[in-house]
Amino acid sequence: MALFDLPLDQLERYVPAVPEPADFDAFWRTTLEQDAAGPVVLDVRPTDSGLSLVDTWDVTFAGFGGDPVRAWYTRPAQVEAPLPAVVEYLGYGRGRGLPHERLTWAAAGYAHLLMDSRGQGDQYGNGGDTPDPHSGALGGPGPVTRGILSPEDYYYRRLITDAVRAVGALRSLPGVDPARVGAVGNSQGGGLALAVAGLVPDLAALMISAPFLCHLQRAIEITDAAPYGDIVNFLAVHREAEEQVRRTLSYVDGVSFARRAKAPVHLGVGLRDTVCPPSTVFAAYNHYGAAAATAAPADRTVHVYPFNHHEGGEALHTRRQLSWLDGHLRPGQAQPRPGLPRPAGAPAPVPAVARG
Structure with a gap:
């Protein structure tokens, strides 16, 4: 895909009225207050992942409507001290899969909670384990159009609520320092993490790449790629529903959540991304922290990948996330990470990079 969106110099100044x-x-206050009185963690069971350097538990917590999610x-084995922690959200169509699939954050010395996505898991990976008992509202078959005719019925009202409550669940688990919890996600996961940053005022760090659900009004006008294309297809049939859908x-x-967010943010974006177009991503980034009640400007870092599509920086970007997160959740701590001694003569970690 050739460059199709605004040039980079315009993206850096793109602050649309959303x-x-x-x-x-x-x-959102009313939504999050519903069913919030009971315990957030419903069940925790040890799981044999077949791995000896990490320990894993199968967790069930109360999401939207008290539904089990x-x-x-997962955390480094034989490390008892409370650790900084990361909650991770998944991409569109993906479920939590198997416990040994996502080990980056635990291997880096963090406690890690990977949230399943209700009613998803049938498009990629190894499936999911969380049904969505509220999926009967009018709308298309895919998650992005389920219940789209009403904010109260919309699928993402439920999934964003799950994402917020996942932070509370992680903070209540043993071995977690509740003051040092960050959120991470790519694509749909990035959109969920961004929403969490706007709804959880004391989140310690936010790492997102190619976030979905940003500047939605523009997204459905400039790309036909799924999932945004599913909204376009829905409106091509339901021609009189545009006002309700918008x-x-x-x-x-995500732009509205970004304006309210306070956590330091680390972002990655590919300039050839038709799935989550760069102008929609920069709209959220450039609005980030604008409505937060703080005198200091938002702590923001962006890495731009001019020749990449939705995959963005892939492993290079993950390495940059690791360096950045160490500086925000473990500032001033000597390397290496807990339980992972650095061999004699090994090079120092790569410093965080502001851009590129």
């Missing part, structure tokens, strides 16, 4: 409903804050909790999308737009 429609936001007047009751946005009230909508599954997750994997209203629903305004309640889950």
Whole structure:
């Protein structure tokens, strides 16, 4: 795919006026208050992952409507001290899979919670384990169009609520320092992590790449690639539903969450990405922290990959995330990470890079 969106110099200055409903804050406050009185963690069971350097537990926590949501909790083996922690959210169509699939954060010395995505898991990977009992509202078959005619019925109201409650679940698990919890995600996972940053005021760090659900009104106008293309296809059939759909999308737009976020943010974006177009990503990034009640400007870092599509920086970007996260969740701590001694003569970690 050739470059198709705004040039980089315009992206860096792109601060569009994104429609936001007047009751946005009230909508999310009411949503998160529902069913929030009971325990967030419902069950924790040790799991044999077949690995000896990490320990894993099968966690069930209470998500939207009190529904049970599954997750994997993994941490370095034989490390008893409370650790900084990361909650990770998954890409569109993917479930939590098997416990040994995502080991980067535990191998780096963090406690790690991988949240399953309700009603997803049938497109990639090794499946999911969390049904969505509220999927009967009118809308298309895919997650992005389920219940899209109403903000109250919309699928992402439920999934974002799950994502917020996953932070509370992680903070309550043994071996976690609750003051040092970050969120990470790519694509749909990045959109969820961004929403969490806007709804959880004391999140310690945010790492997102190619975030979905940002500047949605523009996204459905400039790309036909799925999942945004599924909304386009829905409106091509339901021709009189555009106003309802646009209203629903305004309640889950990542730009509105970004404006309210306070956590330091690390972002990755590919300039040839038709799945989550770069202008939609920069719209959220350039608005980040604008409405937060703080005198200091937002702590923001972006890495741009001019020749990459939705895959972005892949392993290079992960290495940059690791360096950045160490500086925010383990500032001033000597390397190496817990339980992973550095061999004599090994090079020092790569320093964080601001851009590139």
